[in-house]
Amino acid sequence: MVGRSTDETSPPSDEIEYTSGVLIIVNNGTVLVTGAGGFIGHHLTSYLVERGYHVRGVDIKRPEYEPTQAHEFMLLDLRDWDNCLRAMQGVEDVYMLAANMGGIGFIETYKADIVRDNTLINMHTLEAARVMGAKRLFYSSSACIYPQYLQNTPDVTPLKEEDAYPADPEDGYGWEKLYTERVCRHYTEDYGLQTRVARFHNIYGPLGTYDGGREKSPAAISRKVALAPDGGTIEVWGDGLQTRSYCYIDDCVEGIYRLMQSDYQQPLNIGQDRMITINELVDIVANAAGKTIYRQHDLTKPQGVRGRNSDNNHCKQVLGWSPQVSLETGLAQTYHWIHGELVKAGRIQPKAELSAD
Numbered sequence: 001m002v003g004r005s006t007d008e009t010s011p012p013s014d015e016i017e018y019t020s021g022v023l024i025i026v027n028n029g030t031v032l033v034t035g036a037g038g039f040i041g042h043h044l045t046s047y048l049v050e051r052g053y054h055v056r057g058v059d060i061k062r063p064e065y066e067p068t069q070a071h072e073f074m075l076l077d078l079r080d081w082d083n084c085l086r087a088m089q090g091v092e093d094v095y096m097l098a099a100n101m102g103g104i105g106f107i108e109t110y111k112a113d114i115v116r117d118n119t120l121i122n123m124h125t126l127e128a129a130r131v132m133g134a135k136r137l138f139y140s141s142s143a144c145i146y147p148q149y150l151q152n153t154p155d156v157t158p159l160k161e162e163d164a165y166p167a168d169p170e171d172g173y174g175w176e177k178l179y180t181e182r183v184c185r186h187y188t189e190d191y192g193l194q195t196r197v198a199r200f201h202n203i204y205g206p207l208g209t210y211d212g213g214r215e216k217s218p219a220a221i222s223r224k225v226a227l228a229p230d231g232g233t234i235e236v237w238g239d240g241l242q243t244r245s246y247c248y249i250d251d252c253v254e255g256i257y258r259l260m261q262s263d264y265q266q267p268l269n270i271g272q273d274r275m276i277t278i279n280e281l282v283d284i285v286a287n288a289a290g291k292t293i294y295r296q297h298d299l300t301k302p303q304g305v306r307g308r309n310s311d312n313n314h315c316k317q318v319l320g321w322s323p324q325v326s327l328e329t330g331l332a333q334t335y336h337w338i339h340g341e342l343v344k345a346g347r348i349q350p351k352a353e354l355s356a357d
């Protein structure tokens with residue numbers, strides 16, 4: 001094992017007795033990634049395996065686009081308490097990424113499902129980590145916890161961590177994230193479980209969902225541009241003047257790992273601080289595709305907050321680092337991966353995209 005544990009001798013395996021005489025071995029140094037069948041969890045699993053960790057991935061599904069590198073992969077529904085106990089056996093570090101989630105259209109449509117599922121997953125995972133003697137737990141929160149009253153204009157001031165209160169998060173997914181952040185703090189204060197909390201700002205990259213309703217804007221726009229002919233028109237949700245920042249997946253997993261190794265106990269932004277409009281996002285993707293693309297704006301579709309950007313001052317101070325990958329590089333990687341997937345699926349011809357005229 002490397003990283004924080006390099007200098008530590010392997011912790012002894014302890015045995016505890018839990019409910020009705022079941023003997024469980026804890027603390028043999030396994031790293032658990034929940035949501036390892038999903039976008040960030042899959043990339044994080046590969047990152048940790050490459051660094052020598054013994055990784056157990058857990059999810060209700062396997063990764064869709066390539067096999068997992070996890071040493072063990074358990075198909076479990078983590079809304080269920082017994083499954084959380086099974087997942088946690090022998091675990092030292094927990095990366096908690098499992099969630100029922102999607103892009104803005106999804107989270108604004110399925111609020112009850114999202115809040116119920118994620119509350120069950122998160123409370124059971126935290127409690128299982130405590131009961132089973134895990135040492136440290138990473139929780140993936142979101143920029144959706146930030147108050148909506150600070151995000152009403154496109155030229156928004158970057159959001160710093162202290163801005164979270166007075167609370168007015170996204171109504172549903174965002175409230176659940178903010179609440180679970182607080183539960184993490186209580187588990188640290190009351191039980192000594194070390195928790196680390198990141199607030200992700202729009203993570204994107206290859207091997208993420210790009211179709212079906214759960215995809216985020218970079219993937220959705222990449223898909224639309226890939227499917228459009230040169231000179232064609234794509235639909236853009238809202239007037240396209242809403243702003244966001246976007247963080248490439250390699251930076252995200254690097255930030256997760258650095259935060260997990262740090263002693264920082266407060267929530268920390270992990271995001272890029274370059275803010276662009278959705279129209280500019282379309283232009284960067286079109287440029288990566290080598291196409292001229294026109295935009296048709298659909299004002300009836302959900303757009304989320306009007307503007308959002310990440311303040312990275314704490315990130316730089318705490319981690320001595322901030323996201324590095326440029327939008328042009330990251331979006332080109334993402335576009336070409338999605339294009340390749342659409343070719344594989346037979347939805348576009350490799351070199352036979354027709355011009356519009």
Ligand code: NAD
Pocket residue numbers: 034035036037038039040041058059060061076077078079096097098099100101102117121140141142143199200201202203204209216
């Ligand atoms: P994702 O949907 O690709 O991954 C989440 C995974 O959780 C999925 O594979 C899903 O099957 C799994 N899951 C859902 N319900 C489960 C259950 N009951 N039991 C076990 N597994 C279950 O999403 P992602 O983009 O990889 O996000 C990972 C984490 O980061 C989530 O907690 C998400 O809320 C958070 N986050 C992501 C972003 C982003 O931009 N991608 C932004 C903010 C926060």
